[in-house]
Amino acid sequence: MSAIAAEQFQHQAPPPDQYQNRRASVFGKFVDRFRSGNGPKVVNSRGGLLPDEYYENKIKNSGESARAEEEHVPPPAAARSRKRGSISVSASALSAKMRGGRRETGSSNQTSPVVAAAPKDIWTESYKALRDDRATSELTLTYEDVVSQQLPKQLKQDRQDAPLRECSDQERFDLLMAITRRSVHKGQTDEQAEQSDDEARAMIASCRKAIDGLMSAQPAFAAAWAGLCSLTPELLEPIIERNDMRAGLVHIFGRLSWYGQLENKLMNSNSWNDENEFREKEDMVRSTLSHLFRAVLELEMKCVCATAGVSDPDIDSVVGWDELSGLVRRIMQADDEVFGIVRQNCNHDVQDELCALDGDFRMPSEEEEEDNQAQE
Known part of the structure; x- marks a missing residue:
């Protein structure tokens, strides 16, 4: 990753009281150091790596309600097993074009509609x-x-x-x-x-x-x-x-x-x-x-x-x-x-x-x- 990308997507570890049930294991400590570098870094309120603004902007752009009281929170076991940070560059930014998926073909005016082949797994x-x-x-x-x-x-x-x-x-x-x-x-x-x-x-x-x-x-x-x-x-x-x-x-x-x-x-x-x-x-x-x-x-x-x-x-x-x-x-x-x-x-x-x-x-x-x- 470039230095600019690394700086842009840095994050920190969550405050101690955010996931009090999560325990640092031998593997967890090791991967934490690998993912987050030398110093403590911040994560978002969801326990992931993308900043809160990322999710807020996506919700606003799609016209969805972003009220905090309506957000579903997985049970504590899921929160404890959630990984502790990584590099958060958008996956979609790593590729110039999308592969796979279905396409809408034909229209109501076509006499011979084209049937798209079912996508492979x-x-x-x-x-x-x-x-x-x-x-x-x-x-x-x-x-x-x-x-x-x-x-x-x-x-x-x-x-x-x-x-x-x-x-x-x-x-x-x-x-x-x-x-x-x-x-x-x-x-x-x-x-x-x-x-x-x-x-x-x-x-x-x-x-x-x-x-x-x-x-x-x-x-x-x-x-x-x-x-x-x-x-x-x-x-x-x-x-x-x-x-x-x-x-x-x-x-x-x-x-x-x-x-x-x-x-x-x-x-x-x-x-x-x-x-x-x-x-x-x-x-x-x-x-x-x-x-x-x-x-x-x-x-x-x-x-x-x-x-x-x-x-x-x-x-x-x-x-x-x-x-x-x-x-x-x-x-x-x-x-x-x-x-x-x-x-x-x-x-x-x-x-x-x-x-x-x-x-x-x-x-x-x-x-x-x-x-x-x-x-x-």
Whole structure:
């Protein structure tokens, strides 16, 4: 980010009495330092990173009421799990044009109306966009080569180790799903992993559990995370020793269930307070989710390639370590923008459900301690 952008979107941490139930964990303190820099910084009254004026202006521009007494506040558990700050540049400002979404075609005067094709799911769309983008195509193809080594033995033999790049979209999806299922099954046989005090092992167990819970309902989402699911603690441990990679993984490992529900909720008019508002903002929301999903998938690919790059300098060269911090910050600010969309537009039930999922990864011992404190 430029110095001007960094200065413009600085924020500070909330006053101690604003979220008195939130407890600073080991991971939380680490990510706080990464996100906010050296000094204390201010956040808005919502617990996010965008200034209050950002939401006030958006509400005024859309003609909505901004009365504070009518604003719904998620339950305390959601407030505690809300992440503690990031860089708050608008995600829409990071792209020159919007991708995806539906278009209104034809008019009542046309004799042969044009029917728009149903849009692909955003996870598949985002994955293909990374593969087709010249800036990330090499990373994506390298990721596919690395992750294909985790295919079940019979599938590898049947395919004679042919690269995923030669597959059709459906074949690629089927193979990635096979990797995800195999990895999740491994996690189910490791009953102690979820309660492990080993950070890398606990992270992977948390990832597999989140993906397993959404695999049937969100198969495209599950296939997109085949790479992280297939990692082992031995592979992940040296990677999370790097501050930039660690901060990014703490962020996305804790939010996998959040990511898995966003498309299903935000692209459904029943989740919104106003259906007309949904129709007006549908393309904008789809574009914002595309930016977010592309960024988190790019981080997953970089992580998987980094694990293989420990022993192979050629693979390590595609990671782009110098750009990693910027990618992590981009993910954080995109998540903040999506959080703002949820708070501004979704009904109370959807707000409560989604906001409770938006938080950093925490070790099992930290979660247990917090649960005990909440019961006292």
